[in-house]
Structure formats: C-alpha cells, structure tokens
Amino acid sequence: MQNTPTLDSPARSRSPWWFHLAGQLLQPWVRLRRDPAEPATLLQPGTPVCYVIERDGFSDALILERACREAGLPSPMQLLSGTRRKRSMFALTRRDGGLFGRNRHRVPNESLNQLLRSLEGQPERDIQIVPVSIYVGRAPNRESGWFSVLFSENWVMVGRFRRLLALLLNGRDTVVHFSAPVSLRTALQEAGDIRPERFTRKLARVLRTHFHRIRAAVIGPDLSHRRTVVDAVLNAEPVRAAIASTMAKENISHAKAWHKAKKLAMEIAADYSHPVVRSVSFLLSNFWNKLYDGIAMHHFDKARAAAPGHEVVYVPCHRSHTDYLLLSYQLHKAGVVVPHIAAGVNLNLPGIGPILRRGGAFFLRRSFKGNALYSVVFNEYLAQLIDRGVPIEYFIEGGRSRTGRLLAPRAGMLMMTVRAFLRAPRRPVLFQPVYIGYEKLMEGKSYIGELSGKPKEKESLFGLLRGLKVLRQRYGHVALNFGEPIELNPLLDAASHDWRSADTDPDAKPEWLNGVVDQLCERIQVNINRAADVNPINLLALALLATPKHAMAENDLLAQLELMKTLLVELPYSDRVTMTPMDPAGIIAYGEQMGWIRRVRHPLGDVLVTEDEQAVLLSYFRNNVLHLTATAAWVACCFLNNRRMSRASVLRLGKIIYPFIQGELFLPWDTDGFATQLQATIDLFVRRGLLESAGEGRLLERGPGQDDAAYQLKVIARSLIQAFERYYITIAALVKNGPHTLTGAELENACTLTAQRLSLLNELSAPEFFDKALFRGFIHKLRESRVVWTDPDGKLGYDQVLEGMVRDARVILSREVRHSILKITPGGDTEAAKPQPVEEVTAVATESSTSDELHRRHVETEHRQHHGKD
Template identity: 80%
Template sequence: MPTSPAVDSTARRRAPWWFNLAGQLLQPWVRIRRDPAEPAALLQPGVAVCYVIERDGFSDALILQRACREAGLPSPMQALAGTRRRRSVFALTRRDGWILGRNRKRAASGSLRQLVYSLEGRPEHDIQIVPVSIYVGRAPSRDSGWFRVLFSENWVMVGRFGRMLALLLNGRDTVVHFSAPVSLRSVLDESGEISPERFTRKIARVLRTHFHRIRAAVIGPDLSHRRTVVDAVLNAEPVRAAIAASATKEKISHAKAWRKAQKLVLEIAADYSHPVVRSVSFLLRNFWNKLYDGIAMHHFDQARAAAPGFEVVYVPCHRSHTDYLLLSYQLHVSGVVVPHIAAGVNLNLPGIGPILRRGGAFFMRRSFSGNPLYSVVFKEYMAQLIDRGVPMEYFIEGGRSRTGRLLAPRGGLLSMTVRAFLRAPRRPVLFQPVYIGYEKLMEGKSYAGELSGKPKEKESLLGLIKGLKVLRQRYGHVALNFGEPIELTPLLDTLGADWRSTSTDPEAKPEWLGAVTDRLAEQIQVNINRAADVNPVNLLALALLATPKHAMSEHDLLTQLELSKALVEELPYSDRITLTPMNPAAIIAYGEQMGWIQRVQHPLGDVLTVGAEQAVLLSYFRNNVLHLMASAAWIACCFLNNRRMTRDAILRLGGIIYPFIQGELFLPWDDDGFNRQLQATIDFLVRRGLLETNNDGRTLERSTGQEDSAFQLKVIARSLIQAFERYYITIAALAKNGPHMMTGAELENACTLTAQRLSLLNELSAPEFFDKALFRGFIQKLRERKVVWNDDSGKLDYDSALDDLVRDARVILSREVRHSILKITPGSDKEPTASHAALTPKASAAPADLFPGDASAADMHDRHVDAEQHEHDRRGGSDRREPPPQA
C-alpha cells in the first residue's frame, strides 16, 4: 500500500498545474476531518484504487485530492493502473447549471463499464472501489451565523454557485468519509454469468444505496417532502378501509371522509426540515449556555456503535419539557440523526407547533377512544416511519414525572411499534433507554403545587412567554446517560416463538403481544434506572431529607455523603451508573452555591439546613436515585425498631417485600439476585462498622441510638421508610373496611386521603407520599401476587396472606406510626375482622426517640424478643402480645 512521500510527489506531478493552484487557493477556506482518521488501513496493498464520489463537482475533487494527500493515499488525479482511465475517480451523478441548475444525470455507467471491461480476460487483475462521501457544513460550528446555517449540507443537490457559497461559509466544517473498499473482481465472480451492462447497473444501484444510507446516517433521512408520507398513509389499505367504514357509519360521502382522514394525517405528521433543525440547533446552543453550566453525555459511544442496521427508538425518562430538546440537540451535534418525536397535541401551540413539527415532532392526542379513524391513521403513520427507517423518540411514561420517580409505563406506543415491525420485519428494532438527570428543574414549583392538589396549568403561548423568566436563573449541570439497548427480535423469540408466522394484518393482535409489550416496557424502565447519574444534589437530598428538621451538623453531613458515595462505588448497581467526582466538602459548597442548602454558623459547629420550600423540591432529586439505595435502606429499616436481628430473618422479610419495592422502583434483580445484593450490602455495612455480627455471622446487631453509626443507619433507612408506610396505609384501609366492601378505586381514594392527612399532621416534605399512582401500583402488585382480587360484584376480597403482611409490618414500623395510621384511616362501623384485630396495637406508644427502645437495656431486650417472637409466629407458634410501651 503506497504511503510514502514518493506517492504524494507522483500525485502532484500527474495533477494539472491549474488543479493544484485551485487546491492551494481553496485550502485556507477548508478544514477537513477524515472519517476514519486513518483510512489507509482500509486498503489492500498492491491493488489498484479507484475512488467513487456521490456527486460530480470540481470542489469535491479538490477536497478528495487533499484528503488523500494528507492521509497518504493514492491520488485520485493519477491514471488508474491497468485501465485507459486518466483519473482514479468518478462520480455517480453530475450537476448541470451554475446558479439554479440542480438537474442530475447518472454519470457512473460509462466509468463503471470501463472498469468492468478492464478485468475481462485478466483474472489476476483487480480494482478496489472506495466510496467517499463529502459533506460541507454538516452541522453549524460554534462561530456559525444564520447565513452559514442556510448553506449547510442537506439532501438538495445545489448548483455550482450554491456549492461555492457553502464552501466559503462552512468549508471549515468539512467531513470526508471513506468507506471500506469493494473488490470489483470478487463482486464480478460472485455475480456469475451476467452481461457487463447488467453487472454495471447492479454495481451502480449498490453504490447509490450505499451513499443514501451514509447520508441518512450523517444528516438524517430524506423526509423533506411531507406530502410523500401523507400520501403513503392515505393510500395504505388499513386507512382506506377505515375511511370507507367512517363514511358508512357517519353517512357522509367517501370524499368527505377522505378529507377528514387527510386532515387527521396533517394534524399528526412531522414536516422535517434540515435547515430548521440546523437553525434551531444554532439557537439552542445559546439557550443552553444561559440555562446550564454543562451538558454531559455518558455511554454514547456504545449507543452509537449498536445503532447501525437497526430502526432505533429512543425511550428516555420524562422529567421536563426540555428533555426532547436536550436529547435531539445532543444527538445532532454528535453527528447522529435527530429522531422524530411523539409529542402531545397540547404542545402544538401557535408559532411553536410549526417549529417543533419541522424539527421532527409529530403530534398525538391524549386519547384515541371514540375515534377509530384517528386511531388507524396514527398507527399507520407510525408504521410508515418505521418502514422508512426513521429513528423515533417517545416517552412511555405518558407524561412528565411530578415526583422524580419513573412512572408506571404505558404500552400504547410500544404496542404500535411492535405491530408495525411484525407487519414488515425488514429492519430490526432497537430500543435505546436514556436517563436524563438534572440538578434543578424549571417546572419544580409547579410540580410541587400539582402534587399538593393544585390543578395542572395548561400549556399556552402566554404561559410560555411568562416562563421566559427562567432564563434569569442557572440550573446547574445536566447528564444524559445512555442505558443498555434492548433488541426487539430476541424478546419476540422468547415470548412469541411463532411471531415470524404471524399474520401481516395490521389489526391482528396475537395472544402474546400483551406479554411482549409489558416485558419490554418494564425492561426499558429497568435499564433507564441502571444508567442513573448521581449528582451532588441527589446526595444532599438523600442525607438532609432523612432528618426531622432537614438539618445536620457539617461533620455529620460530611460523613453521610462519604457513606452514600461509598455505597454507590463499592456496591455497583450497574456498569452504567455515573457518580459525581466531587468530595463531600465540595458537594456541600456546591449545594450552597446552587441555593439548595443554607449554612447556619454556630460556636459548636456549623449546621447545614434546608428551607421548607426547598425540602419539597429536593424530594424530587432524592427520588431520582432512590432505587440505588433500596437494598441498604431495607436492611437499615430492619434496625429502626430492633437492636438485633438474624441474617436469615432480614433475607426472608426482604424476599417478601421485594416484589412491591421492585414494582415501584423498577429494580433489576430477580429474587435470588436481590438476596445476593442484600448479602453483599450486609457485608458492606459490617465492614463500615454500622452493624456487628454475632453467632458466626448469623446474628446482626447495631449500636445504641446515641452513637454515630446508629445515626448513619437511620439516615439510610429514612429514604425508604415512607414506601412501607404507604403499604401499611393500604393494608390498614383494607383490613378496617373488611372484604367485599371497597372497589379498587375506592381503596385508592381512601389511601390518598389518609396519606394527605398524615402528611399534614407530621409536616412531611414529600408530596409523592400521597401520590395516587403509587397506591394504584401497590394495589395492582397485590392483585398480581393474589393477595387481593375482585369478587363478582367488583369489590376487593383478600385472604390470610394479608395477615402475614400485617405481622411483618410490626418489625419495620414503630407502634406509634402504626397507631397513627390506624387512627386516621377511614373504616366501616362493622365488627372488626381478624386482620383488623391484628392491626390494632395493644397499647399506645410514647413518642419515639432516635431509635425507640434505646432508653434501657431491658426495653431493648424486649424488642429483641419481639423480633424473635415474630419469627416464631410465622412458623406456626402461638399468638403473642406486643411488648409494653416504652417507659
């Protein structure tokens, strides 16, 4: 392979003097980036090289000549060895005209025919064809102006004057992409006995497809003509059948029904525009600089490497209106195609909607019910995008999370995607989960208000103008973490083994489709959580919100932050978790700088505190990473009201509670995996001195409540204790009312009211404590575990498994908490059931100290006996009475 300076000098001698002069004149205006950086490694030594470029043009030849010279490649301007060609380059298409000329002529046939004829009768001779793609101004650079954006690379074949302007304005952002060479001899031998003309057409077709794919990967698919997509939707058989059915049902003419369908498609369809995408990208750069201190992407290289050959569907978590703008912008500036985004029709605002539509947004209504024509049209539009290989993005949570947790997924769009793939499985589908982590949210105050009962404020142009005041604030850093991608085909092979023989009927719904959609939705949420970013605000929220007054001494806070970081580092949740590199002191300083915490100076040591309003907002950021602390928090909860417990009891109770925690936090382990995680966490806590072991490690014991290690353990426990209190509220409401008395909706409402009242009485700063969706999820999990079910009248019934949950709750929740919940929970006046009797404490407890029962050794002994008695009861022992209240 020629890479020596001699090749370069030969290339210079064989290029005309005026060509070299033009190259020197162009050089100050063009800066070339090669992809790959060392294309010489792609070539086979000793084989003649012929370059093929997508479009004919003098400037493209100059750029190619320079790129080859800088990379040590053979010159495209030298004669091609073994042929009569005077140049080692040809173009697939040719431009005509100077200013307005954009006509294309296929110019490759003659050149390819010459190459094919040169191989006839010479089996030892070969030519390697190297496709080279040249893009001028693929994306605006940091110093780009509006005029430069208009002349960046796109799908339109501009004339010579347009190309000259593009070079002058954007030449310093020129990409030359070298593809792997194709052996003409090998392709000819594989083609068998076909005529040279037919073989030439075949090679030209393959090259055109190749260049089309490369251009689509670099600047996005050619969907500039919205009309073509709209026509394809309206001409699809399912839509035509729906139009006919609509005309019959509504007793209108077919033409009127068709116009109705056309109006629906136009309401839905994106109107993708490359110039608009580049222009908005130019604007967003300044917008992000005003808003954020930095935007980081992690694991993006793995995501980009996995994408080729797939229909990519980005499925990020949804926490802010800026989610889709951030992700699209970062993908664009990273050289990846901007996806088409499913947006709520509420965002189709005057002046804003058209811009979003041209940026790739397609709009969907919140509900399809009662409008079968809209449902068919939307599904067909989705199918057209997938069939054309257009990358997509949608949020399976259905809306923005108001609590900071992942919401229960909705399978509508996932089901449409799966069914579209089943209809035409030409390109495999890849779902790419994305975790988006903020340090401050623009919508934070409105979220807190909505959770407190205020109605959701509708999106409007006036509201958007009022919202511009957010530009006065700084919102810290943002992280976009790309999770492990999920391929659809292996999932179908597992749950729907006969999917390849499934009918292509778009309305077909195989029996296994629901299971595939549910598994896919759950795995997406799990993989989003497995790519979490732990930032300084998350760590501060975990620590400070676990104290009654949201305050800690600086020494205690430093210790707790160090412990939380160690938990994340030494007990890795997954290999895609990212953690702030700041040390505890820097985290506190950063929290003060961001305005999240305040310092109160004191002679005995400074105290860091959180205001009431800030505490509510911080609960959002604690919930972002709550799943990372689940195993440690469970173990710590076991020691809130018990001085010592056996390892087996902790593991057994953890196995019982795990399905409910897993459903709420989308944890990644199966039952055995969670057991192993608990074992590893226990070992960690023992190494750190937070727990001690006795009886050859079978018994675990914490220190007394006055010691630092006990305080640290309680702080960890408080991050999860509210989940168990919610569970107990649900059980209490069921037990107090009895079986066959409440529907699922009535139980949800009773639980929400109870939690709201408990929150008011105890000044809890976590609005999600009374989030109805969390109660709904727990009740659904009870149904899945066959603990509760609907009777013939639609009321809830339950069995003795509820009593087991009641008894297990005594180990975790203090008597005072249980008594408060029972007192507030609404119930019927009928005779108490066995479950209700099991709930009722035999005596009321005095207010608990840091750890209830630490007042005396005798009382602690009673609590130890209480835990052992609980284990005895579980194994069939006699009823027992609770220990007397704390003295």
C-alpha cells in the same frame, strides 16, 4: 448541412449577452467542484449531448454552462442539432411564480417528445442524455454560520430569492455531479413497441428516480414527511379501509373521507428540515450555556456501537420539557441522526409547533378513543417511520414525572412499534433507554403545586413567554446516561418460535403480544434506572430529608455523605451508574453555591439546613436515586425500631416485601438476587461497624440509639420508610373496612385522604407521599400476588396473608406511626359492619403462629422495645 457538435469541436454557444454578464457577476461567489473531475470521459465522441437537470433555474443554468466550459464539454446553451430546441438542456421540474415563487410543475415530456421526433426516420442517429445534479452548500461544517446552514442544500424546491441567498452564502461549496449518459436510441429499442407518450413518461420517471438516488447519496435521505410519508400513509391498505369505513359510517363521499384522513396525517406528521435542525442547534448552544453549567453524556460510545443495522427507538425517562431538546441536541452534536420525537399535541403551539415539527416532532393526541380513523392513520404513520429506518424517540411514561420517580409505563407506543415491526420485520428494532439527571428543574414549583392538588396549567404561548423568567437562574449540570439497549427479536423469539411467519394483518394481535410488550415496558424502566447518575444534589437530598427538621451538623453530614458514596461504590448497582467525583466537603460547598442548603454558624459547629420550600423540591432529586439505596434502606429499616434481629429474619421479610418495592422502584433483581444483595449489604454494614454480628453471623445487633452508627442507620432507613407507611395505610384501610366492602377506586381515595392528613399532622416534606398513582401501583401488585382480588360486585376481597403483612409491619413501623395511621384511616362506620380492629387481628395472628421460630423472635424483640429496652 448543419454541423453536429462533438467533444472534439464544440459548437459555439448562442447564449445572449446578459447571460454572459450574469455569469461574470456570479463567478466570484461560486467555486465549482466537478464529480467526476473529468466528465468528458463519460461521453461518446461524435454523439449530440443534451443535459437534463433536476430543477429549472437561472442560476443552475449559469453553473452548468460554466462547469461544461471548464471541463471542455459542449455548451448547454447551444442549439441541439437535428431538433428545434434552442438549448441543449432541459429540467425535469419547472418553477412558476415571481421572485419568491415556489410552485413547481413536472413538464419534461415536451422536451423528451422533441428529442424522440428528431430520431424518427434516422436509425443511425442518437442523442446522449446526461443527467447533471447541482448542489449548493450541501453540507456546511460545524464552524459555518447560522445563515449558511439555513440556506444549505435540501430536498425542498426553494424560490429564486432563497436560491440567490444560498449562492451568496454557500456558493463556494458547489458540487456539479455528471452522471453516465443515457443513450436515447438504446432506451427506445429496449422499450419495444410502446407508444411514444408512454415511453416519455417512463423515461421521465427513471430520470426522477435517478436524481432522487443521487440527492439521497449526497445530502442524505428525504425526510420531508409532508411530501413523502403522508402519501404513503394515505395509500396504505389499512388507511384505505378506514377511509371506506368512515364513508359508510358518516355517509360522506370518498373525497371528503380522504381529505379527512389527509388532514389527520398532516396534523401528525413531522416535516423534518436539516437546515432548521442545524439552525436550532446554534440557538440551543447559547441557550444551554445560559441555563446549564455543563451537559455530560455517559456510555454513548456503547450506544453508538450497538446502533448500526437497527431501527433505533430512544426511550428516555421524562422529567422536564427540555428532555427531548437536550437529547436531540446532544445526538446532533455527536454526529448522530436526530430522532423523530412523539410529542403531545398540546405542544403544537402557534409559532412553536412548526419549529418542533421541522425539528422532527410528530404530534399525537392524548387519547385515540372514539376516532378510529385517527388511530389507523397514526399507526400507519409510525409503521412508515419504522419501515424507512427513521430513528424514533418517545416517553413510555406518558407524561413528565412530578415526583422524580419513574412512572408506571404506558404500553401504547410500544405496542404500536412492535406491531409495526411484525408487519414488516426488515430491520431489527433496538430500544435505547436513556436516564436524564438534573440538579435543578425549571418546572419544580409547578410540580409541587400539582401534587398538592392544583390543576395542571395548560400549555400556551402566553404561558411559555411568562415562563421565560426561569432563564435568569442557573440549573447546574445535566447528565444523559445511555443504558443497556434492548433488542426486540430475542424477546419475540422467547415468546413465539414462529413469530416471523405470523399473520401480517395490521389488525392481528397474537395472544403472546401483550406479554412481550409488558416485559419490554419493565425492562426499559429497569435499564433506565440501571444507568442512573448520582449528582451532589441527590446525595444531599438523601441525607438531609431523613432528618426531622431537614438539618444536620456539618460533621454528621460529612460522615453520612462519605458513607453513602461508599455504599454505592462497594455495592455497585450497575456498571452504568455514574457518580459525582466530588468529596463530601465539595458536595456541601456545591449545595450552598446552588442555593439548596444554607449554613447556620454556631460555636459548637456549623449546621447545614434546607428551608421548607427547598426541602419539598429536594424530595424530587432524592426520588431520582431511591432505587440505588433500596437494599441498604431495607436492612436499616429492620433496625429502626429493633436493637437486634436475626439475619434470616431480615432476609425472609425482605423477600416478602420485595415484589412491592420492585414494582415501585423498578429494581433489576429477582427475589433470590435481592436476597444476595441484602447479604452483601449486611456484610458491608458489619465491616463498617454499623452492625455487630454474633452467633457465627446469625444474629445482628446495632448500637444504642445515641450511637453514631445507629444515627447513620436511621438516616439511611428513612429514605424508604415512607413507602412502608403507604403500604400499611393501604392494608389498614382494607382490614379496617373489612373484605368485600371497598372498590379499588374507593380504596385509592381512602388511602390518599389518609396520607394527606398524615402528611399535614407530621409536616412531611414529600408531596408524593400521597400520590394516588403510588397507591394504585401497590394495589395492582397485591392483585398480581392474589393477596387481593375483585369479586363479581367489584368489591375487594383479601387473603389471610394480608393479615400476616400487617403483623410484619410491626417490625418496621413504630407503634406511634401505626396508631396514627389506624386513627386517621376511614372505615367501620357501624358497629354491625365494623371488622375486628387491625391490632387485634395482628395479635390473634401472632398467637396462632408460635410454631414459627423466626416470628417468635420478632415478637420478643418488640416486646422488649415497648418496655423501654433499646
């Protein structure tokens, strides 16, 4: 009679000599840690033991045999009594192929059937199945080498050669996890009268689920999308319906339609790999050190505190191709899970695309139009990510800003995110705005070219290699500022009290949904701007670009920098705005070091100047922080062409112009809040001596034109004056051509041509001055305010309010600028169709409003100015 091996007297192993030899060779490279330390306490004495491991492999068998021997457990290499099995172990997954083979097959049923047959006719007999999980190099620390990270444990079943390298590099960090045994007899009794074949399939499925949970607990969730998410996407009801629709529409078989959907899913899906992320982090560490002098994160502790329990969606501004690399690198370095990033399919380049995909990038096409199947597959993929709690990152601007301003948001990704959450609102969504600030951009020159009319260069591998020359330069410091997060649930609660009980149909679109998404777009952009970082280059750009020749005497520049820092400190825009600690002298020295400005020596005092090309590039960094000085610039603009003005007039005109400035710069206040900021700014200007107050504070007056205070006001004003010139160009084009004459597109084109010509004539160093998107945004705001509307023929009509806006422009813009714009602006080709000239319209409007005491003061002020009285 054959003896049954027990814990008290384990049977002798029958492993061959070469197995023992391999174990001896492997021993110096492997250091085991058992979990639990004494697994024998888990087993039932006297009951045969059969071990089951997750993956078949020679090294795993060696490790298991050694772990059992050291723990005093029965050997997995011995005969399993009562069965025909030569070994007391089996694997759920077997690997085929040679040395590098990675094909795998699930074949546990044969082994389980053998164990079941051994119990037939012997009701007193039992076998305890012990799941054993083996992890080699599950989590290399930060000090581990690159190759150690590359070959650490993950979810992919690797080949024999890769497993050997993992043992050599990470074998000293090997964990053998013994789980509680499963009584085969008890499991059979609980299964009832089901057939043995069905029972073995069920038991194998239970074991696979068990190993999946243990692996997720030890090394993190499985984020290998091609093996997990794609299947879920293809099995989702919306995708199945889209496949059926494609079959009918294109008259193809189900198999072809299914493969078409799978191909689209594979084109989209990320293939996240922890070893690749860790490896790329090592490479990027050296890359950033060569490129930047430092990367700073501000307010990250607040973002980390808000994230637990939420589906986090990172929504940074988009200014460079390095944005997503920087953010992912910094998050990884801080110990936070790297988000999955929505990237344009144009970045799916040979050699680069697979790396980005394994770093968490999922690709989307620029347009979904004309491809219903693609739209459904992408929506479902995004829904799967959100449902699984995977952090996501995307840019709601749709593309990189070429001007340095935040672009008008595109709501597509936000809409898909909100609708995916409404389908399955399990985990609340948190949008995390991030401001990214640079001191120099790698793409700077290409941006200027595109704004000047050159076509955007298509991304290619050759273009990437050609662009490596930028690595020879230094790009200063980078700041990543985390703005105030935005929770989705309160927005939904405010829009609809019963949104939780709304229809879960993926195609459902409640009437309040567009309003929620629009509000979300606005708040994200506002919160990005409220987390701005003011670096030395921003401050230099604000000062130097406000002068005609982009040059200032050193003393004047020092005074202007000190004033701007004072404004930002004493009139805080937000508690999340950060600012350079450098003093004015340090800022100038840093600008010279970075090559942005040049010092011209002179006996009467040095002059700091920025060259023409550098001045154009600097406009980008000025635009990064224009919103921070908007209130100060407006007050200063009111005194650009006026010596004195009432406080009430400054506030009244500010309220009129504010909706348009707010739409362009994403300012955070409502109209009354902006008025409050204007009051505080005026008070600061009075304290600083830039303005004098009279008549118990009702009347404001600046010094004469040659006064230092007047000069400082002029510099502050010029940061915003180009916006008002664009507004005047738009209004002038409308009034000059007359109502119901131009379409929206024709007006945009007329404004762009006028601005381009004005830029040429005046040598403006800001190519965004004639950016069509800025004109489009202003026209959109005019439509929202119902000042302008579209008639049934698609032409633009306008209200008399527009003529009042022309009149008010006289307070801000000089006569020379207004006449230049009127002269250049196209319109009024025939005498019959020619409308009344803009200046005449303004005069008539002025005469008809004498009852308005505030306006009368404006007219008197300008009249005095036109007669040479400053």
